[in-house]
Amino acid sequence: MISKLLDGNKRFVETVFEKEKEYFADLAKLQRPTVLWIGCSDSRVPVNTITQTRPGEVFTHRNVGNIVATNDWNLSAVLEFTINHLKIPDVVVCGHYNCGAINALLNESEEDRYIPIWLNSAHKAMERVDDRIRLLRIQIPPEQRRRLIEEENVRLQLEHLIEYPFVRKAMHDGKLSIHGWMYDMDTGEIKVMQKNSIACQP
Numbered sequence: 437m438i439s440k441l442l443d444g445n446k447r448f449v450e451t452v453f454e455k456e457k458e459y460f461a462d463l464a465k466l467q468r469p470t471v472l473w474i475g476c477s478d479s480r481v482p483v484n485t486i487t488q489t490r491p492g493e494v495f496t497h498r499n500v501g502n503i504v505a506t507n508d509w510n511l512s513a514v515l516e517f518t519i520n521h522l523k524i525p526d527v528v529v530c531g532h533y534n535c536g537a538i539n540a541l542l543n544e545s546e547e548d549r550y551i552p553i554w555l556n557s558a559h560k561a562m563e564r565v566d567d568r569i570r571l572l573r574i575q576i577p578p579e580q581r582r583r584l585i586e587e588e589n590v591r592l593q594l595e596h597l598i599e600y601p602f603v604r605k606a607m608h609d610g611k612l613s614i615h616g617w618m619y620d621m622d623t624g625e626i627k628v629m630q631k632n633s634i635a636c637q638p
């Protein structure tokens with residue numbers, strides 16, 4: 437399998453790169469992405485493929501469960517760089533259905549050491565959905581509950597995003613919009629869930 441990647445790179449150099457030499461030469465000098473994509477690491481959600489975007493267009497940060505944690509220095513540096521230096525105008529937090537991270541949240545394994553700690557930042561999404569179900573006194577199939585939690589997780593991570601003071605400031609100055617999306621791997625479609633609807637104080 438690993439040789440497939442290097443063979444693929446050879447084909448890329450010989451075909452795509454060769455054909456669009458100027459595009460890649462300009463790109464090598466400067467990147468001007470206009471979107472920061474915060475998505476799940478899941479191999480079935482490849483951002484450039486599902487959005488039909490080219491190299492240089494989308495700055496990407498992916499992790500297990502598309503989590504925005506304010507104690508994650510990796511993401512903090514990505515946000516600081518893209519918002520304060522690259523002046524990116526749009527941030528997308530894109531979740532997806534059939535997410536293994538949300539599955540792990542719902543079925544916590546005692547053997548795992550790190551996954552449960554990481555998923556602490558998504559725990560509230562599960563609590564909120566379960567509270568709603570309890571209040572409504574309804575029964576819903578497990579699959580539907582999971583989908584609701586996957587969607588709520590995106591809303592929750594958008595809330596975490598605006599805990600960063602420089603994110604709030606950029607939004608307040610009208611320089612930044614944040615978006616919550618869901619990718620459905622059964623249909624290939626992205627559903628727009630939320631845009632900037634969180635009350636934003638500078």
Ligand SMILES: [Zn+2]
Nearest residue numbers: 476478535536
């Ligand atoms: Zn996932």
